[in-house]
Amino acid sequence: xxxxxxxxxxxxxxxxxxxxxxxxxxxxxxxxxxxxxxxxxxxxxxxxxxxxxxxxxxxxxxxxxxxxxxxxxxxxxxxxxxxxxxxxxxxxxxxxxxxxxxxxxxxxxxxxxxxxxxxxxxxxxxxxxxxxxxxxxxxxxxxxxxxxxxxxxxxxxxxxxxxxxxxxxxxxxxxxxxxxxxxxxxxxxxxxxxxxxxxxxxxxxxxxxxxxxxxxxxxxxxxxxxxxxxxxxxxxxxxxxxxxxxxxxxxxxxxxxxxxxxxxxxxxxxxxxxxxxxxxxxx
Numbered sequence: 001x002x003x004x005x006x007x008x009x010x011x012x013x014x015x016x017x018x019x020x021x022x023x024x025x026x027x028x029x030x031x032x033x034x035x036x037x038x039x040x041x042x043x044x045x046x047x048x049x050x051x052x053x054x055x056x057x058x059x060x061x062x063x064x065x066x067x068x069x070x071x072x073x074x075x076x077x078x079x080x081x082x083x084x085x086x087x088x089x090x091x092x093x094x095x096x097x098x099x100x101x102x103x104x105x106x107x108x109x110x111x112x113x114x115x116x117x118x119x120x121x122x123x124x125x126x127x128x129x130x131x132x133x134x135x136x137x138x139x140x141x142x143x144x145x146x147x148x149x150x151x152x153x154x155x156x157x158x159x160x161x162x163x164x165x166x167x168x169x170x171x172x173x174x175x176x177x178x179x180x181x182x183x184x185x186x187x188x189x190x191x192x193x194x195x196x197x198x199x200x201x202x203x204x205x206x207x208x209x210x211x212x213x214x215x216x217x218x219x220x221x222x223x224x225x226x227x228x229x230x231x232x233x234x235x236x237x238x239x240x241x242x243x244x245x246x247x248x249x250x251x252x253x254x255x256x257x258x259x260x261x262x263x264x265x266x267x268x269x270x271x272x273x274x275x276x277x278x279x280x281x282x283x
Contacts, residue, residue: 041101042135049097049107050145055137059146062086063096063138067150074157076125076241081136083120088142093120095139100239102132104158104204108239116229118189118251125241127157127202159204162242166207166214169199169242174270178258183279189249194224194260196245196270202238219244221263226276227256237265252276 046055056062066080083093098109113120120138128134135149162169175197184190196219203216218238224231231250250258259273275282 041106042099042133045099045101045106050137053143053145055145055147057147057149059138060148062140062146063093063136063148065134065136065148065150067134067152069151069153071128071152071154071157074128074154075160077128077152077154077157078123078125079134080123081121083138085120086140090141092141093138094141096120096122097135097137097139098126098239099135099137100126100128100132101135102130103127103239104129104202105237105239109234109236112233114230114232116226116251116253117231117249119249121249122232123247125245126239127160127241128152128154129158130155157241158202158238161205161207162199162201162214166199169197172197174198174262174264174268176260176262176270176272178260178272178274180258180274180281182281184252184276186252186254186279189251191247191249192224192258193245193247194222195243196222196262197243198262198264200238200240200242200244216265218265219262220265222246223261224248224250225259226250226252227254 062084064082066082068077071077079098081096081098083096085092092115093113095113096111097107098111099106100108108126109124111120111122131153132151133149134152135147137145137147139145177195179193179195181191198219200218201214201216202218203213205214206212207214216238219236219240222232222234222236224233232248234246236244255277257273257275260271262270
């Protein structure tokens with residue numbers, strides 16, 4: 001079953017934090033125009049989100065990040081994050097932070113997982129504004145932090161024009177679709193894909209017809225559940241490409257409903273769901 005609803009919702013902390021952080025960086029001379037080094041920007045992001053907590057770097061044994069070395073399209077750069085749960089009983093990867101140092105909003109996404117996620121792995125597409133270090137930080141349920149990073153050559157992704165005109169994009173606003181492989185394997189991680197029709201306007205691009213700046217409007221919160229239990233949630237911003245697309249895992253323990261709730265920066269809420277019976281998709 002697929003549908004769409006719009007309701008009011010509260011703002012998320014990442015949206016406000018990103019705006020405050022961006023304002024602080026510009027004020028301190030560390031915005032994109034100031035050409036601050038990756039180390040300078042990362043130091044401020046690190047302090048803002050992690051304070052003085054220890055972060056183990058080059059931690060590929062816990063978290064791995066796959067990106068192209070040079071992006072074919074800076075507005076749709078594919079990224080893949082794979083995590084490895086440590087051997088300690090009950091410990092799992094609870095959060096994954098995605099930082100793109102030289103983007104206008106460096107903290108692009110915070111993904112939260114649960115034991116019912118099965119794997120804290122995900123794939124998506126992002127915008128990259130200029131050559132930059134991309135970082136993925138895993139936070140374990142016991143508070144430990146591990147980071148890996150890659151350098152990506154790309155430019156102009158956040159200010160690139162939209163792929164279609166705004167009227168066409170808004171006509172499709174909020175339409176969503178799940179894609180899962182059936183039959184589902186109960187009590188095991190299953191791969192799912194959530195596709196969201198949304199222009200995810202950054203506010204930095206120009207309308208190619210009117211020549212005016214396109215106002216910012218983007219997905220900022222995603223919640224996915226199965227059988228009423230949370231699987232994955234994400235606080236995101238315009239770092240995610242137009243028509244956001246996420247691949248992730250979940251562990252179904254029986255029949256239930258796979259459901260997604262999405263809120264954008266205009267506080268508009270969209271919903272879609274799939275009923276699962278006997279491992280197959282029902283109505």
